[in-house]
Amino acid sequence: MxxxxxxxxxxxxxxxxxxxxxxxxxxxxxxxxxxxxxxxxxxxxxxxxxxxxxxxxxxxxxxxxxxxxxxxxxxxGRLGAYDEALDKLWEMGLLYPCSCTRRDIAQALSAPQEGVSFGPDGPIYPGTCRPSAPLTGPRPNEVLRLDMARAAAWIEQRTQLTSLHFSETGDQADQFCTDLPLSRLAARCGDIVLARRGMGTSYHLSVVVDDAAQSVTHVVRGSDLGPATILHVCLQKLLGLPTPTYHHHRLIxxxxxxxxxxxxxxxxxxxxxxxxxxxxxxxxxxxxxxxx
CATH class of the missing domain: 3.40.50.620 (HUPs)
Known part of the structure; x- marks a missing residue:
């Protein structure tokens, strides 16, 4: 190849x-x-x-x-491609708007009954704006989060997979998980933001869509992005995109x-x-x- x-x-x-x-x-x-x-x-x-x-x-x-x-x-020049991906995820019932500020999230996580866990984007979102049922109708032009529990269930039902996996060729693989059971996906990653205010997309969404559009077979990047890769594999499964081989290298x-x-x-x-x-x-x- x-x-x-x-x-x-x-x-x-x-x-x-x-x-x-x-x-x-x-x-x-x-x-x-x-x-x-x-x-x-x-x-x-x-x-x-x-x-x-x-x-x-x-x-x-x-x-x-x-x-x-x-x-x-x-x-x-590719905002239309990101819009298409967001529309698809919205129609699948996997996205929801979020109005929480960083201060709101910090305050929610500081409550005595809440424990703070960290994912690819920092403290895992406590689910304040998460709806009890999938939303319908036109997609709002707001900050949008991926309902990770629903996403994991969708992948398992449609693909019969029980875990997400990617191939790693770098020597930093021991720093992150290359194979994660779908049952642990929500706890590991949380409901990450896929559309940010003022951008119309996010790093996680755009990098997945663009790697597929360019037929990238090997993604070479720093080991600091290793923990986010299982999230990218999740998006690839949801959007029907191929998963490249990853090579996470040491940081300088x-x-x-x-x-x-x-x-x-x-x-x-x-x-x-x-x-x-x-x-x-x-x-x-x-x-x-x-x-x-």
Whole structure:
């Protein structure tokens, strides 16, 4: 099978060494297998996305020696595809609107009778707005959550599956669950948000829809996203989409052990470029072999 990998950054700041590692690893894997490497721009956060950051992404990746097809998928041009997925889930009776703020959720979880559990998106939603029966009628243009218990029941009834599974090729698999019984899905993930205010979608929904649209066979990304992958498999089953192979890699950290973030401009690729470093030197620092 030919490998199709992708790198999908958000244009909300400069790429850092962690991005370089992920992009080069995905590129190397596809090239070694005679496959294809794709670039996708995840710009659904319109408030924070900037054209200048997107332009710098292209410059940094080309400087690293990476290439991709000229036609780059941009999420801002795919809102219709996300609407279709939301419509399907709404018609299946699996979504409900939620008006809770973060403060509301925190207060609900602080009640003496409530225990706080954590899922892929942080504290698991206590179900304040969850309806007792599936909702019908036109889909509201509001924050929408996936009723995870109903979703698990739908998958089991329609597919006869009793668990969700994905194939993992990275060495970080011991940090998360690659096979989860459907009976534990709601407790593990909670009712996650699939349509956010001002975006019309969410990371979890858009990444699943886009990977399928681009026929991605191997998703290469950091181990911090490993816990969310079983949720993505759930969405793939609900929407009738294929499940790629996943490769979750180690996170790149600074000398204190802190994970790099876009606010860590001192680790930005552009600064290494400006200081005269070479892509080969970055590969050495990141313990990556020279490009194939």
């Amino acid at each position: 030919s490998i199709i990998s992708r790198f999908a950054p958000s244009p909300t700041g400069p790429l850092h060494l962690g991005h370089a590692y992920s992009a080069m690893l995905a590129y190397d894997m596809s090239q070694a297998a005679g496959g294809q490497f794709l670039l996708r721009i995840e710009d659904i956060d319109r408030d924070r996305s900037r054209p200048e950051w997107e332009a710098l992404i292209y410059d940094d990746l080309r400087w690293l020696g990476l290439s991709w097809p000229e036609s780059v998928m941009r999420q801002s 950290r600074d000398e204190t052990g802190k994970r790099l973030a876009k606010r860590d401009d001192a680790r930005a690729i552009r600064l290494y470029r400006d200081e005269g470093a070479s892509p080969a030197e970055l590969r050495k620092w990141l313990s990556l072999p020279l490009a194939p």
